[in-house]
Amino acid sequence: MTVVTGGDPAEPQRVDMRQLAEETVKVTIDITELLRAGTITREEHDRLIELAKTDTRSHAFSVISVLAMIAVALGAIGLFPEFFTTLGTKLLDIFGARGLHFIAILATGAGALAAGSAFLSMLCAFAVLTFVGNAGLFYSHAEYLIAIEEPKLTVLVFSALAWVVYWASLHLDAKRARVAVVFSRTCIFFVNLAFWVGSLWGDRSAANPKSSAIVFSIVWALALVAVGTWAATRDKRWVVNTVAVFSAIHFYTQWFEHLGANPGSLVMAGVLALGIVAALRRYNRNMQAPITA
Numbered sequence: 001m002t003v004v005t006g007g008d009p010a011e012p013q014r015v016d017m018r019q020l021a022e023e024t025v026k027v028t029i030d031i032t033e034l035l036r037a038g039t040i041t042r043e044e045h046d047r048l049i050e051l052a053k054t055d056t057r058s059h060a061f062s063v064i065s066v067l068a069m070i071a072v073a074l075g076a077i078g079l080f081p082e083f084f085t086t087l088g089t090k091l092l093d094i095f096g097a098r099g100l101h102f103i104a105i106l107a108t109g110a111g112a113l114a115a116g117s118a119f120l121s122m123l124c125a126f127a128v129l130t131f132v133g134n135a136g137l138f139y140s141h142a143e144y145l146i147a148i149e150e151p152k153l154t155v156l157v158f159s160a161l162a163w164v165v166y167w168a169s170l171h172l173d174a175k176r177a178r179v180a181v182v183f184s185r186t187c188i189f190f191v192n193l194a195f196w197v198g199s200l201w202g203d204r205s206a207a208n209p210k211s212s213a214i215v216f217s218i219v220w221a222l223a224l225v226a227v228g229t230w231a232a233t234r235d236k237r238w239v240v241n242t243v244a245v246f247s248a249i250h251f252y253t254q255w256f257e258h259l260g261a262n263p264g265s266l267v268m269a270g271v272l273a274l275g276i277v278a279a280l281r282r283y284n285r286n287m288q289a290p291i292t293a
Contacts, residue, residue: 063119101131109183116175118182125161125186132157148190150205151198151216155191162187185238192246195220199253220250237284244280248273 035045077084091100105127112120129135129146132154138145148154162184169180198216224247231239251272 065115066117066119066123098131101127105131112179112183113176116179118179121179121183122186125183125190128161129154129158129190146193148194148197150203151194152203152205152212154194155198158187158190158194162191185242188239188242192220192242192249195223196246196249196253199250200257217250217254224250232283240283241280244276248276 031040031045031048034040035042040048095103105124108120108124108127111117112124126137129148130137132150134149135154136147136149138147165180165187166184169177169184172180195216199213199220202210202212202216224243228240228243228247230236231243
């Protein structure tokens with residue numbers, strides 16, 4: 001199917017709908033403002049609202065389904081502890097702890113792609129984190145902890161994963177592309193966490209951890225500028241906002257590490273924070289500029 005579009009009736013543009021259907025396009029618009037401006041009708045407004053609710057419900061059902069399956073698995077282990085203890089021992093003898101961990105990563109990733117579950121995709125990234133560089137996830141009363149013991153290795157592995165999986169998402173259908181993008185975004189989050197840890201304590205594998213902390217701080221700043229510039233020129237709004245958040249974290253971490261917390265530094269830090277918020281708010285408002293007919 002081919003339709004004719006374009007602003008100049010004398011030179012209409014032809015769009016192949018089959019090719020368009022293969023591409024994933026996401027647009028952030030203020031439909032209330034569009035309705036107020038008369039750009040869309042009330043029926044179109046209500047239709048878009050319903051489509052948004054459908055997507056939200058689908059995501060909620062996906063999360064609930066995954067949590068329900070985890071609950072069933074844990075309950076089964078509690079009901080038949082001897083059977084699962086014997087099974088776990090045999091599997092450990094065959095594959096080893098690292099082998100079982102790797103199999104769990106593959107199973108979670110395959111399940112995420114098969115079910116189109118962004119939640120499973122995120123869990124897969126967490127599983128990779130605990131597999132790489134002796135990182136760990138811990139829980140105690142009212143506390144959730146993420147430990148990154150080898151920040152250099154974590155930065156390298158998750159930077160590569162973020163780019164490779166993002167590239168792969170460009171060649172997948174819409175359902176699986178979303179899963180890949182969520183995995184890539186989670187990797188970006190872990191990269192910044194590892195940089196943060198490294199900028200404070202360095203890498204324990206380095207000969208001089210204190211010097212490596214300075215290197216982490218410089219490289220992190222350069223990486224934030226480079227990725228932020230790339231994202232802004234390609235309208236990658238989530239990446240721009242993430243870069244802005246971690247840029248602020250990096251800046252204030254170094255600010256208070258070197259200047260300390262005193263009245264003067266707090267006032268200056270507050271003024272700079274307001275400037276960052278204003279710039280970020282302006283950027284997001286420009287991204288949501290209403291479309292006029």
